[in-house]
Amino acid sequence: MVEGSGKFVPHGKHLIAGQWVASDRTFMSSHADGEALEYYAATPDLVDRAALAAEDAFWTYGYASREDRVAFLDAIADEIDARADHINWIGAAETGLPVARLQGERGRTTGQLRLFATHIRDGDYLDRRYDAALPDRKPAARHDLRMIQRPVGPIAVFGASNFPLAFSTAGGDTAAALAAGCPVVVRGHFAHPGTSEIVAEAIAAAIEACGMPKGVFSLIQGGDHDVGAALVQHPLIKAVGFTGSLGGGRALFDLCAARPEPIPFFGELGSVNPVFLLPAAVAARGSEIGAAWADSLTMGAGQFCTNPGTVFVAEGTEGDAFVAAAKSALAKIDRQTMLTDGIADAYRRGCDRFAAHSEVGDLLTAQTEGRLVGPSLFETKAGTYLQDQELGEEVFGPLGLIVRFDAASDMQKLAKSLKGQLTTTVHMDEADTDLARSLMPILERKCGRILVNGFPTGVEVVDAMVHGGPYPASTNFGATSVGTLSIRRFLRPVCYQNTPLGILPDDLV
Structure with missing residues (x-):
């Protein structure tokens, strides 16, 4: 139900097979602004109904033409844009995100769809291959062989806390699965159930307008751990997309692996996204880099999975200038609202853990109150960092750790010590080229995206983007959750040998 201009009042129900x-x-x-609202919570029985509906829809949607799926994706984008004012209000x-941020995220979401x-219309994602028969080849003839990528079946998607639009109900995982030809069951995130509901209404309207099978999309919300477990363990679910914490993601990953039929779990679990400052760059513009890093670190209250x-x-006066500039810039940044009470509490615990470390200096203490938090800044030595793995673990929020080293050769040791990351960044000038070149083979093994x-904090939705990396940044180092390559996660290759043209998939003829 909608009341007035821009005000959306949710009904709190789940969308299953069009109902x-x-x-x-x-x-x-748990609203950041205004009264909390009541929603119906999911149950394992509702999970079963949604999965059965998705499987039934797959026999139609999985074999629909690319043009029909193109029209469906475009219609979802149009229906989301048509609800812009209501999405802004409830989101x-x-x-607690500003309307400007939500408008930008909505544009990213519809732009991705x-x-x-466009990408599936072009057909390159199908990776079509053909080896003609060689009947006269000796000593044995070769068969006619054709290959194409085919959709795997119903997909489960878990909405993210930090992106109520771009990584949630109609976000990257859902859009990629639908593009591939796979129905989707979304479990909305408890941090923004109203936003999830109105986006589900947009998808439902697109289903109706395009004549798609009702079970091609379902939304369930809330529920206990048994609901998430039921979803990833349902025998009709063939893959899972997840963006969230390492602990939650690993638990679901293990459930997927323990199934009688194990399925892929495409989890994006975050990282600390380390930044390497090379000597010539620090000497030339260390203060400038420090101020810019402070802005990136605190963007969106530090609640980006690519937060640096x-x-x-290095130690020395030039490194000191970087530290001073970063500290000064961070001290001027006002407190910001975090997405949930739980995220704010976890941030405080992370700050306390760093502050209690005997070998870590506290340069700036976070000022917090409820969901309002300020930035924190800590400093330690390379030797301490190398010996204590907990210092390399993500604290979700605007917490920065500066690691000081003695010699340029220490950078390789630090790089090799890293766990898997979504990104690594190098700040360099021309005089740093040889040092940067020595780091590149290490950084390539550690992350999915290298920046110079x-x-x-800014992930372009384009063909070349990679948003993933070695574990624990993600659970599948060969995949990305952003960009057109993300569609391939929900496809598998099928080879057709000596198959008459009349029974081949239309896309292969």
């Missing part, structure tokens, strides 16, 4: 469904359980939202109320529509939480910089003279 809005209640349950005998409820949960309360801001739930998350339209990009995927750790910086490696920039900051990673």
Whole structure:
């Protein structure tokens, strides 16, 4: 139900096979602004209904023409844009994110849907291959062989806390699965159930307008751990997309692996996204880099999975200038609202853990109150960092750690010590080329995206983007959750040998 201009009042129900469904359980939202609202909570029985509907829809949607899927993706984008005012209102109320941020994220979400529509229309994602028969080859003839990528079946998607649009109900995983030809069951994130609901309404409207099978998309919300477990363990679910914490993601990953039929779990679990400051760059513009890093570190209250939480910089006066500039810039940044009470509490615990470390200096103490938090800045030596693995673990929020080293050769040791990352960044000038070249083979093994003279808080939705990396940044180092290559996660190759043209998939003829 909608009241007034821009105000969306959710009904709190689940969308399953085109029907809005209640349950005998409820949960309360936790609004950053305004009164909390009641929603019906999911149950394993509702998971089963959604998965059965998705499987039924697959026999139609999985074999629909690319043009039909193009029209569907474009229609979802149009329906989301048509609800812009309501999305802005409920999204801001739930998350505390500014309207400008939500508008940008909505544009990213609809732009991604339209990009995927264009991509599947072109057909390159099918990776079609053909080896003609060689009947006269000796000593044995070769068969006619054709290969194409085919959709795997129903996909489960878990909405992310930090992106209520771009990584949630109609976000990257959902868009990629639908583009591939796979129905989707989304479990909305408890941090923004109203936003999830209105986006689900947009998808439902697109299903109706395009004549798609009702079970091609379902949304369930809330529920206990048994709901998440039921979803990833349901025998009709063939892959899972997840963006969230390492602990939660690893638990679901293990459940997927333990199934009688193990399935792929494409989890994006975050990282500290280290920044390497090379000597010539620090000498030329260390203060400038320090101020820019502070801006990137605190963007969105530091609640980006690409937040550059750790910086490696040499000892000495030039490194000191970087530290001073970063500290000064961070001290001027006002407190910001975090997405949930739980995220704010976890941030405080992370700050306390660093502050209690005997070999870590506290340069700037976070000022926090409820969901309002300020930035924190800590400093330690390379030797301490190398010996204590906990210093390399992500603290979700605007916490920065500066690691000081003695010699340029220490940078290779620090780079080799890193766990898997989404990104690594190098700030360099021309005089740093040889040192940067020596780091590149290490950084390539450690992350999915390498940046030079920039900051990673900004992930373009384009063909060449990689948003993933070695574990624990993600659970599948060969995949990306952003960009057109993400569609390939929900496809598998099928080879057709000596198959008559009349029964081959239309896309292969």
